[in-house]
Amino acid sequence: MAGFFDRLKEGLARTREVMTEQFNVIFDRGPDLDTRFWEDLEETLILADFGGPATIEIVSQLEDTARRLALPDATAVLERLAESIAAQFCETDNDLLETTPVCLLFVGINGSGKTTTVGKLAKAGVDSGRRVLLGSADTFRAAAIEQLDIWAERAGVEVVKRQRGADPASVSYEVIEKAEACGADLVLIDTAGRLHTSDDLMRELIKVVNVTRKRAGEWQKTKAVDTVYTDIEALPVKTVLVIDATTGQNGLAQAREFNKALDLDGVIITKLDGTAKGGITVAISHELGLPVLRVGIGEKIDDLKPFDALDFARAMVGLDY
Numbered sequence: 001m002a003g004f005f006d007r008l009k010e011g012l013a014r015t016r017e018v019m020t021e022q023f024n025v026i027f028d029r030g031p032d033l034d035t036r037f038w039e040d041l042e043e044t045l046i047l048a049d050f051g052g053p054a055t056i057e058i059v060s061q062l063e064d065t066a067r068r069l070a071l072p073d074a075t076a077v078l079e080r081l082a083e084s085i086a087a088q089f090c091e092t093d094n095d096l097l098e099t100t101p102v103c104l105l106f107v108g109i110n111g112s113g114k115t116t117t118v119g120k121l122a123k124a125g126v127d128s129g130r131r132v133l134l135g136s137a138d139t140f141r142a143a144a145i146e147q148l149d150i151w152a153e154r155a156g157v158e159v160v161k162r163q164r165g166a167d168p169a170s171v172s173y174e175v176i177e178k179a180e181a182c183g184a185d186l187v188l189i190d191t192a193g194r195l196h197t198s199d200d201l202m203r204e205l206i207k208v209v210n211v212t213r214k215r216a217g218e219w220q221k222t223k224a225v226d227t228v229y230t231d232i233e234a235l236p237v238k239t240v241l242v243i244d245a246t247t248g249q250n251g252l253a254q255a256r257e258f259n260k261a262l263d264l265d266g267v268i269i270t271k272l273d274g275t276a277k278g279g280i281t282v283a284i285s286h287e288l289g290l291p292v293l294r295v296g297i298g299e300k301i302d303d304l305k306p307f308d309a310l311d312f313a314r315a316m317v318g319l320d321y
Contacts, residue, residue, distance in 0.1 A: 004305055005311055005314075005315065007298070007303070007305075008295075008297060008305075008311060008315040009318075010273070010297070011272050011273040011295075011297025011298060011303075011315075012272060012273075012278050012297070012312075012316050013273075014275060014276040014278075015048055015272075015275065015277065015278030015279065015316055016278075016315070016316055016317065017276065018047060018048055018276040019044055019047075019048050019316070019317060019318075022043070022044035022047065023044065023078060025040065026040045026041065026044070026078075027075075031072075031073035031074050031075065032073070032074070033071070033073065033074060033077065037074055037077075038063060041059055041062070041077075042059050045058060045059070048276065048277065048278065048279035048316075049248045049249060049277040049278070049280040049283060050085075050279035050280075050282050050283055051249065051279070051280070051282070051283030051286070051287060053283075053286060053287050054088045054279075054282045054283050054286040054287065057088060057286070058081075058084045058085060058088060061084045061087065062077055062080060062081065062084055065077075065080060078317070079319075081313075081317050082310065082313040082314045082316070082317050082319050083310070083313070085282060085309075085313035085316065085317070086309040086310040086313040088282050088285070088286040089282065089286065089291075089309040089312075090285045090286070090288075090289045090290055090291050090292075091291075091309075092266075092291040096238050096240070096265060096266050096291075096293055097121065097125075097186075097293060097294070099236065100130070100185045100186070101179075101184070101185035101187070101235050101236075102185075102186060102187070102235070102236050102238060103175075103176065103179070103187035103188075103212065103235055103236065103237045103238070104121075104186075104187070104188050104189065104237075104238050104239075104240050105137075105172070105189045105191060105208070105209055105212060105238070105240065106118055106188065106189065106190055106191060106240050106268075107191050107194075107205060107239055107241055107264075108193060108241055108243060108244075108254070108258070109193050109194065109244075109254055110141075110193030110194070110195075111193065111244060112193065112242045112243060112244045112270060113244060113270035113271060113296065114138075114190055114191070114193065114242045115138065115144055115147050115151070115190050116147075116151070116270075117242050117268055117270060117294075117296070118134060118148065118151065118188045118189075118190045119147075119148065119151025119155065119301075120151075120301050120302075120303075120304040121188055122134055122152065122155040122157050122188055123151070123155040123301055124304070125155075125186045125188075126155045126156060126157060130185055130186040131182070131183055131184045131185045131186065132155065132157045132186045132187075132188065133157065133158055133160065133175065133178060133179050133184035133186070133187050133188070134148060134151075134152050134157055134158070134159040134160070134187075134189075134190070135159070135161075135171060135172060135174075135175030135187065135188070135190065136148045136160065136161040136162075136171065137168040137169075137171045137175070137189050137190060137192070137208060138168070138190050138191055138192040139162060139163075139164055139167075139168050139171060139192065140164070140165070140192045141192060144192070145159075145161050145164070148161070148190055149161075154301075158178075160174050160175045160178050162174075168191060168192060168204070168208050169204075169207050169208045169211040169212075170211075172189055172208050172211055172212040172215075173212065173215045175187060175189055175212075176212060176215040177215070179235070191208060196253070196254045205261065205262065206261055206262065209237070209239055209262055212237050213237045216235040216236075216237045238265040238266065239263070239265055240264070240265060240266050240267065240268060240293060241255055241258050241259070241264050241266075241267045241268070241290075242267075242268045242270060243255060243267060243268070243269050243270065243280070243284065244270055244271050245269050245270065245271050245272045245274070245275045245277055245278060245280055245281065246271050246274050246275040246277065247277075247280075248275070248277040248280055249283075251280050251284065252280060252283050252284055252287065255267065255284045255288055255290070256287075256288065259288050259290065264288070264290055265290075266290055266291045266292070267285070267288075267290045267291070267292055268292070268293050268294045268295070268296070268304075269281045269284075269292060269294075269295050269296065270295075270296035270304075271296060272295055272296060272297050273296075273297045273298050279316075281295065281312070291307075292307040292309075292312075293306075293307060294306060294307060295307050295312065
């Protein structure tokens with residue numbers, strides 16, 4: 001655990017540097033908990049892309065805590081900042097990636113890291129003993145199928161795919177049929193990146209999700225008594241948004257539109273090691289009520305890790321255990 005916490009701190013270094021610089025300015029102005037202190041704290045969080053609603057909630061909570069506990073100065077307040085940040089994340093007792101069985105459809109804009117994320121999760125699933133099947137429903141990007149093939153080879157799993165330009169909904173339908181036939185309990189489907197502002201592309205994505213869910217429902221209704229799924233009641237189909245943290249507040253705008261269209265089940269934040277905008281993770285989870293399933297803090301295959309709100313918050317503000 002300590003090893004990953006150190007990696008998390010390293011991955012969030014740029015975000016932490018921005019916040020630390022602002023904290024130093026606050027301390028230089030004195031320890032008093034006056035109006036200027038709270039305004040400066042609010043500005044610090046906004047600069048780190050926490051967004052308005054989460055920032056207001058964090059500062060309000062800390063002001064209330066300072067009054068109730070008669071905190072003496074700025075240092076005492078900032079020592080409680082991580083706990084307040086952690087409290088803004090949507091809580092969930094159910095890790096979708098640990099659900100058995102489950103089909104996850106990965107959505108997001110171009111370049112967010114969907115295909116790489118699918119590949120890393122496939123390897124992690126195999127390593128934990130899961131029966132993994134991949135689906136390449138990104139039939140538009142030239143290298144998408146080839147890229148997923150490479151990840152599948154690394155993980156030692158099969159990919160359901162068609163030629164470039166094929167109907168992605170049909171591919172997803174075939175993925176569920178193959179999962180039924182081979183007994184996969186972790187099905188990961190990569191979809192084409194698309195702008196959240198394109199109505200046509202979003203309608204196509206809605207079709208992909210609906211077709212996949214319909215086929216999974218048929219699977220539940222028609223499975224024979226002697227199939228490998230006799231002890232399983234359903235194959236839940238969930239939609240997961242992959243967001244590139246470097247996009248900052250634009251990432252929040254993306255999340256709003258994808259959630260509006262698809263009623264998302266969770267979010268994965270990638271490329272946190274390449275940005276000072278790590279607060280966007282807080283903004284998305286807080287505003288949209290979405291659990292953060294995984295965070296990506298590097299390019300290595302094991303740099304995509306389960307999310308822990310308090311660990312994330314402590315790493316962000318520079319606190320050790």
